[in-house]
Amino acid sequence: MEASSPLPLINPKLTIQQTQQHEAPTPSFKEDTHNVSQLKPSENKALKELKEKLSVSSLDSNSMWGIPLLGEDERANVILLKFLRARDFRVSDSLTMLQKCLSWRKDFGAEIVVEEELGFKELEGVVAYMHGSDREGHPVCYNAYGVFKDKEMYEKIFGDEDKLKSFLRWRVQVLERGINLLHFKPGGINSIIQVTDLKDMPKRELRLASNQILSLFQDNYPEMVAKKVFINVPWYFSMLYSMFSPFLTQRTKSKFVITREGNVTETLYKFIRPENVPVQYGGLSLKEDLQTGPPRPASEFTVNGGEKVYLEIDGIEDGATITWDLVVGSWDLDYSAEFAPCAEGSYTIAIEKTRRIAAGEEPIRNSYTSKEAGKMVLSIDNTNSRRRKVAAYRYLVLKPSST
CATH class of the missing domain: 3.40.525.10 (CRAL-TRIO lipid binding domain)
Known part of the structure; x- marks a missing residue:
């Protein structure tokens, strides 16, 4: 079999709910530059002074994470700037902090x-x-x-x-x-x-x-x-x-983001894509997934309170196999899956009968091999709840082999 390209999931005729991607939020904390050419004059001066003091000081070690602190390695600037910013670019305080850290790393055996x-x-x-x-x-x-x-x-x-x-x-x-x-x-x-x-x-x-x-x-x-x-x-x-x-x-x-219980998945999705969020927090990522390379991307959508959402994967050929993953943050709703053949007079096939999925359950992971052309319909029923919930899905269609 060969993999097809992703197909549109939401039927445009269904206006109950449309899928929507979360854009990466504008972070409230803007990371500082580690590019020396972009430093303020006072910061550049402090960096040079710290290097000078470091070169004449007695150190237990002159490297961190395998990076030599003395010399022209630009990676050293990244480390030194972290110590300077931690002490508001007060060079003497930064040097003292750095020396204590180097001593601790040696005594603790942090490198090994x-x-x-x-x-x-x-x-x-x-x-x-x-x-x-x-x-x-x-x-x-x-x-x-x-x-x-x-x-x-x-x-x-x-x-x-x-x-x-x-x-x-x-x-x-x-x-x-x-x-x-x-x-x-x-x-x-x-x-x-x-x-x-x-x-x-x-x-x-x-x-x-x-x-x-x-x-x-x-x-x-x-x-x-x-x-x-x-x-x-x-x-x-x-x-x-x-x-x-x-x-x-x-x-x-x-740097702080504080979230009460019930809003965990929605908060994490703002900063982390759902395929990278652990399943226990409403994501699609299992620990063993990380051992097989980068995860397949997922799409996100919202299920409002009182709504029923249908995700349709159409264009499935006879003999094709479709696999899908689906998760809803704080589930506590009804889910079902069925295959609807294209041929007139064919019967819809129940792949997964309607069942209630409680909060905390792991994502849906399933597959189906079609015996005729048609479409897969995943149903997410949130009509008994007033709470809006974030959700994510991904799927792969393997076409039947031509040989």
Whole structure:
């Protein structure tokens, strides 16, 4: 069989709902340039001064992430500018921060931690993990600590100081793997996106670990995060943020996105394409998908409250096989699929009978081989809800072999 080109999905005669693409939003936080020629005169002066001071200082190491800090490598400018911006271009403070970071990386063994086997298999892909990229190409790191509401799991990971140290080492390992995906080039991808899921997070119990992680990252990974997206945010977090917001810099606040439960998928779709959003957050991406190369692109649409949407894939030939993926953020609606033959007098075939899909279920993934020409019709029924929901789909038609 051979793959056909994508076909129009929505029948133009159906005006209940039209598909619509999410345009990449204009980010509230504008990443700073790492191109020396675009720096302000004062910033350029600070960069040169930092290099001079660095060249005469005693360092435990003179490289980070395999990039020599001394010399003419333009990648070094990207790193040095991150330390300068973290200290508002105060050269002495930036140098002190850099020296402490280099010392910590040597003592911690940060350059080799990526290859270590630390024994946290049960946390991989659950607590902290890199998964895909955002619409602009930034690697995305997901964090979710709800698993630690289980006291047995909490004691297993954080039961004593040695266990906490091991966890912190593993958490650094995850971050280092993400940083290894960065370009460290002017105009390249030089920071990551962090998505933090606060659902069921035992805040009081994790206070010590959270504080140590935050302190460690702030001291040793300056300006490595382009945006921080908080999802499933409880009411008290929003209240705390409003209290502390006046004390945060505009630069810091511009990186924050805060979303209450129920709006997770819609928020993530604004920054991350649905084929890159993990299935547990209303996307189409499974961990194993990432091992087979770039995901097939998906299209997005909206299902308004009280509406029933029909997605039609027509032009299917006799003997063709069609595969499709479909997901609706916070499902809780009815779904069905049927094949409608073109021939007059032929009967419509029920591929998937109408069933209710609850919130939290994984995407629909199915296929069908036609025995005659026709079209596939996917039905998404949201008539019993008043809530608007974002959705995504993709499909592939394999034509019958000509041999």
